[in-house]
Amino acid sequence: MINDAVHTPDHQQREVQAVVFDFGGVYTASPFSAAAEVGEAAGLDPSVAITLLFGPYDHDTDHPWHRAERGQLDLPACRDEIMELSVAQTGIALDMWEVFGVLGKRMTGVRQQVVDHTLRIRQSGLRTGLLTNNVLEAREFWRPMIPLDEMFDDVVDSCEVGLRKPDARVFELSMQRLGVTDPSAVVFLDDWPGNVTAARNIGMTGIVVDDDPADALAALDAALGW
Ligand SMILES: [Mg+2]
Incomplete structure (x- = not known):
């Protein structure tokens, strides 16, 4: 339990x-589920996509999303860095704007x-x-x-x-x-x-x-x- x-x-x-x-x-609704959905649509394992987009979330690191959450990086720069990271690691450009799009649809209430x-x-x-x-x-x-x-x-x-x-x-x-x-x-x-x-x-x-x-x-x- x-x-x-x-x-x-x-x-x-x-x-x-x-x-x-x-x-x-x-x-x-959970932002992580939205990230998983975007990742799966791109052919990635959901947990891999979540970690690429939101960083290793059990830790506080220098991942671009973590810096954005600490107010150290603006969102457009964060999105660019995440896309570069995901291309470097998987060959697929994961786009945070797509995650927000899915999240917007799920966060109707x-x-x-x-x-x-x-x-x-x-x-x-x-x-x-x-x-x-x-x-x-x-x-x-x-x-x-x-x-x-x-x-x-x-x-x-x-x-x-x-x-x-x-x-x-x-x-x-x-x-x-x-x-x-x-x-x-x-x-x-x-x-x-x-x-x-x-x-x-x-x-x-x-x-x-x-x-x-x-x-x-x-x-x-x-x-x-x-
Ligand atoms: Mg939460």
């Missing part, structure tokens, strides 16, 4: 103070049940945060998709702070901005398992969100003792 860590023996003693959510793949759950958690008195790896150029598209001010006490966007998941420092920054000092008082949700592992490694309770978020929301309720 991917979310077994929720049921760790000490969870009864834990008092959750804050819940931190990822954006893409939690409130919307938000997962309202996750939005509603977030609002309920905040209304219950717990602090809520958003911690997103994102690029500057996407800001005008993703921010209006959900009522950010109503849902979250704080939003950490990787390209604004120069740090990205899975770097432990960005999890700590999110906690600090929410006024929480004990990581075991934080529940973190993300669709990328490597980010969830990183959160668990610093002591947070981590929950992986699948294409159907129902299991993750049930695991969240269990972590909150609801």
Whole structure:
């Protein structure tokens, strides 16, 4: 069970103070599935395509997408570098604009049940945060998709702070901005398992969100003792 860590023996003693959510793949369709689709259409193994387009996502590296997410590279330059990389490694030019095209079609709606759950958690008195790896150029598209001010006490966007998941420092920054000092008082949700592992490694309770978020929301309720 991917979310077994929720049921760790000490969870009864834990008092959750804050819940931190990822954006893409939690409130919307997954960008990684869109990358897999573009890769498959080009005749590549989906996992190879995801790694070429988004870099080795379990790590924080100098891959062009990671630099763009840290606000160190603009999106057109990022796209060019990724195309060069993919041609060099596979002979196929993977185009980030195509990924965005597929993603645009899939991101027709938000997962309202996750939005509603977030609002309920905040209304219950717990602090809520958003911690997103994102690029500057996407800001005008993703921010209006959900009522950010109503849902979250704080939003950490990787390209604004120069740090990205899975770097432990960005999890700590999110906690600090929410006024929480004990990581075991934080529940973190993300669709990328490597980010969830990183959160668990610093002591947070981590929950992986699948294409159907129902299991993750049930695991969240269990972590909150609801
Ligand atoms: Mg995500």
